[in-house]
Amino acid sequence: MSSSAAPIHGNYHGYYAKRPSVNDPRLELLPPGTFKGKCVLDVGCNEGWVSCEIAQSHGALKVVGVDIDDSLVRAAWRRRRTVWSAQGPPSEDAEPATTTTRKRKRMETAGEPDYFPASCAHSHGPLPIPPSSPELFPHNVSFRTADWVNDAIPEDAIGYDIVLGFSITKWIHLNGGDAALRTFFTRVATVLQPGGLFIVEPQAWETYRNAKRMDKRLRETAQGLALRPDDFPQLLAEVGLGEPVRLGSVGEGGFHRPVDMYTKL
Numbered sequence: 512m513s514s515s516a517a518p519i520h521g522n523y524h525g526y527y528a529k530r531p532s533v534n535d536p537r538l539e540l541l542p543p544g545t546f547k548g549k550c551v552l553d554v555g556c557n558e559g560w561v562s563c564e565i566a567q568s569h570g571a572l573k574v575v576g577v578d579i580d581d582s583l584v585r586a587a588w589r590r591r592r593t594v595w596s597a598q599g600p601p602s603e604d605a606e607p608a609t610t611t612t613r614k615r616k617r618m619e620t621a622g623e624p625d626y627f628p629a630s631c632a633h634s635h636g637p638l639p640i641p642p643s644s645p646e647l648f649p650h651n652v653s654f655r656t657a658d659w660v661n662d663a664i665p666e667d668a669i670g671y672d673i674v675l676g677f678s679i680t681k682w683i684h685l686n687g688g689d690a691a692l693r694t695f696f697t698r699v700a701t702v703l704q705p706g707g708l709f710i711v712e713p714q715a716w717e718t719y720r721n722a723k724r725m726d727k728r729l730r731e732t733a734q735g736l737a738l739r740p741d742d743f744p745q746l747l748a749e750v751g752l753g754e755p756v757r758l759g760s761v762g763e764g765g766f767h768r769p770v771d772m773y774t775k776l
């Protein structure tokens with residue numbers, strides 16, 4: 512899909528100009544170390560800011576961002592390069608690394624984020640990305656275009672430790688109805704390893720009202736919706752996820768939403 516005039520999938524451009532995004536407060540709700548060494552799928556990654564932050568600053572082994580809108584996915588690849596260009600040089604590794612500790616040390620000595628001002632990349636262009644270890648930023652983050660509710664991506668076959676679904680349930684629900692929401696939750700349960708986490712930021716039912724105004728098809732779908740966000744714990748239990756833990760609610764104004772964490776049983 513390419514971007515259309517009405518962002519009927521929540522495929523907003525410039526989304527991160529509207530909500531705080533560097534040191535995303537939603538990620539700060541999670542227990543420290545949640546992403547360390549984990550394989551993560553970010554469904555509805557938009558322009559890739561959250562995916563890049565997890566890959567660069569939260570120690571994830573691998574992050575895959577997927578979005579239905581190809582123009583956003585292209586912006587996410589650009590974001591990856593921008594974030595890389597602002598990253599500082601690796602800190603001095605004074606102690607000699609043994610073979611067994613080398614990998615861990617590489618992760619610990621990755622450069623500081625936001626070390627170079629954004630004006631550097633603006634004036635001189637983004638820095639080239641040299642070959643390096645796949646677990647090091649930015650090699651540990653990649654993006655794909657797909658309607659993930661209906662189409663698998665190659666990485667799904669291996670599975671993930673964590674699936675993120677930030678601010679996406681409303682758009683899946685309004686576009687595909689109750690059936691699409693059930694399919695989404697089933698797909699999440701299928702790709703998660705046992706013990707894996709589904710971290711979701713559901714939008715409140717009251718916010719569907721404004722969203723459906725933008726398109727006749729969304730209004731028609733909305734008329735047939737029987738499920739509500741309050742039903743999500745029950746729906747996720749049916750596909751094998753445990754009781755959610757509500758981590759808190761963050762965000763300014765209309766972006767003030769809860770973040771829930773489910774564990775695959």
Ligand SMILES: C[S@@+](CC[C@H](N)C(=O)[O-])C[C@H]1O[C@@H](n2cnc3c(N)ncnc32)[C@H](O)[C@@H]1O
Nearest residue numbers: 520521522555557578579580658659660677678
């Ligand atoms: C409101 S934005 C949220 C962006 C990001 N998750 C965040 O919260 O920072 C919703 C994103 O989900 C994407 N999206 C909606 N339906 C999708 C689907 N079926 N598959 C993949 N991406 C989808 C949209 O294109 C949009 O970028």
